[in-house]
Amino acid sequence: MVSLDPERLVEDLSRLPLLKRGAESEIRLGSFLGLPAVFKVRVRKPYMHPRLAARLASQRTRREAKVIAAALEAGVNAPLLLAVLPSAGVLVMEYVEGPLLKELLAGAARGEAVKLAREAGVILGRLHAAGIVHGDPTTSNFIASPRGLVLIDYGLAEFSEHVEERAVDLHLFRRAVEATHASLAGSLYEALLEGYREVMGGEAEKVISRAEEIKLRGRYVEERRRSVWQAVG
16 A cells, blocks of 8 residues: 655655556556555656646646546446546556457457457447547557456547547557557458447548558558668668
8 A cells, every 4th residue: 555645655656566667657556445556657757847747747647537537437448547646647547457458369269359359449439439539559558357358558548539530549559460460460450440330330431541541651651761761772
């Protein structure tokens, strides 16, 4: 159990086991009111003025908490919020136990893998229908828990209904499966879209079409990069 006194909180959290360290935050495992919990602590940049760093950490913590709360209200399988401590830049959430979708797909039979990808599509559809984009819905940000797939890490999430931003979410999932599960990538992406269409209905097609445009843009940029290097060589 850690102290909720803001002055002692960061020091207490530094003693907890580190689960993951990112550019903006650390995820640590502990307990909250007797429950297993994860503590997301926003890391303050040493080059930034302390007051500015504290203000940014507070703003981003509040924003992420609002996004998660809205996602949960919309029926998205997201981690439950246990506490929000903006002054310390800390979110306390339930500990979701289970393998990452990335790990599960590696050993799953084709039928099971397709079923999981479809479930991920339903989750993304619910998120988008609620006016939220995730920003990083890769297979490393879904956990297969006893209650089903749980979409985690809302650090890049925003309230948005823009087609382009929704399409980026779909594109990022596709890139993830192409990178790690190449032989199944097509089937997994189609299953994702099936689940997505189920929730989004007629709105889905313009998002899916824009995701194809984004893919083609990326391919064009890569081809241009190759041609420049070949010319230099």
